[in-house]
Amino acid sequence: MIDHIFGLSIRYEPWDKKSILPLYIVSNYQFYTAYIENIRCIVIIPTEELPTLPSLKKQIQKIRVIDDVSVVLYSKTISFYRRKSLLENHIPFMTDKQVFLPFIGTLLVDEKETEKMKDKFVYSTQLLFLAYMYNHEKKVYVSDLSKYLPFSAMTLSRAVKQLEMTDLFLVYKVGVNKVIESKYSYKELFERIQRYLLTPVRHVGYMDQPLVTDHMILAGESALSEMSMLNPSRIKIYAVYEKDFDKTQLIDELIDPDVQVKVEIWAYDPQLFTHTNIADTLSIILSLKVNKDERIEKIIEDILKPL
Known part of the structure; x- marks a missing residue:
C-alpha cells in the first residue's frame, strides 16, 4: 500500500470490526482503518480478483452499516474501463499511481500513467479503425473485426493498443473477448482521429x-x-x-x-x-x-x- 499521496500522508491501523461482516466479504479482502490527513476511512484490499461493480457496491454498503465512514478500494492497478466505472459511481479508490477520494474532494492522477499517442497510426491500426467504422456498431468485439483484417493476432493486438492510446476508445473485456467502444459519435470520432490517420x-x-x-x-x-x-x-x-x-x-x-x-x-x-x-x-x-x-x-x- 502507499503511505503518501502526492504530499498527503496516510496512516494505517488494523480495522477491528471485520468479524461482524459476512464470511464471504471477510475472506475476500484485507481491511485497514486509514487516516488521510486526519480524515478517517476504511481501506479494503481484494485478496482475489476484483469484484464486479454491483457486488462491490453491495459489499461497501454492508461495511458502512457497521462503520459509517468512506470505504476506499485499493488495487495496484486497475483497467481504464473499471476506473471509469468507479469514477461514475463515486467509489473511492487508490492505485500505485492514481487516487480518487471524493470525500476529501481529491482526484489525483500521475500524468505518466497513460502513454499517449503522438505519432501517426501504422497502417494495421488504420485498418482496424476503418473496420470498426464500417461495422456500424458502437461496441464491437475485436474477434469480429479480425475476420476482415489480413494480419496476425500479434499485429492485431498492437493495433488495439495503439487505438486505445488515442484516448478516443474504451477497450475492455467481456468474458474472454476484447471489446472496442468509441467514446464519441461516428462523425465526432472521425474528426478527432484525423491527426493519426494516413493517406493510403x-x-x-x-x-x-x-x-x-x-x-x-x-x-x-x-x-x-x-x-x-x-x-x-x-x-x-x-x-x-x-x-x-x-x-x-x-x-x-x-x-x-x-x-x-x-x-x-x-x-x-x-x-x-x-x-x-x-x-x-x-x-x-x-x-x-x-x-x-x-x-x-x-x-x-x-x-x-x-x-
Whole structure:
C-alpha cells in the first residue's frame, strides 16, 4: 500500500470490526482503518480478483452499516474501463499511481500513467479503425473485426493498443473477448482521429488504359464523381494494392488523358472494405486530405454529414 499521496500522508491501523461482516466479504479482502490527513476511512484490499461493480457496491454498503465512514478500494492497478466505472459511481479508490477520494474532494492522477499517442497510426491500426467504422456498431468485439483484417493476432493486438492510446476508445473485456467502444459519435470520432490517420496512397503514376486489371478500382476524384454531383475528371483515377501491382509499369508523365489512366498505389487493398468498383468512402477521403480544391472539400463535408 502507499503511505503518501502526492504530499498527503496516510496512516494505517488494523480495522477491528471485520468479524461482524459476512464470511464471504471477510475472506475476500484485507481491511485497514486509514487516516488521510486526519480524515478517517476504511481501506479494503481484494485478496482475489476484483469484484464486479454491483457486488462491490453491495459489499461497501454492508461495511458502512457497521462503520459509517468512506470505504476506499485499493488495487495496484486497475483497467481504464473499471476506473471509469468507479469514477461514475463515486467509489473511492487508490492505485500505485492514481487516487480518487471524493470525500476529501481529491482526484489525483500521475500524468505518466497513460502513454499517449503522438505519432501517426501504422497502417494495421488504420485498418482496424476503418473496420470498426464500417461495422456500424458502437461496441464491437475485436474477434469480429479480425475476420476482415489480413494480419496476425500479434499485429492485431498492437493495433488495439495503439487505438486505445488515442484516448478516443474504451477497450475492455467481456468474458474472454476484447471489446472496442468509441467514446464519441461516428462523425465526432472521425474528426478527432484525423491527426493519426494516413493517406493510403504510396505512389502515383500513369499508364495506358488497356493495362487496367481487376485488382484496380475507382479512387480519388473519379470515385467522388460517382458518389456526388462532381463532374468527372478527364482522366480516370484507379487505386491498386501495392502487392498486386508492378509499379514499373507506370510512368511519371501524363501525356494523353484520352489514352492514359492515373494509378494510385495504396499501402493496403482498396477493395478491403467495398463490394463495388469504387474504393471505400473513408479511404477516398483520406487519400484527398492534401487536396485544397474547394469543390472537393465541400463534397467531402457533405459525405461526412450522415456519419
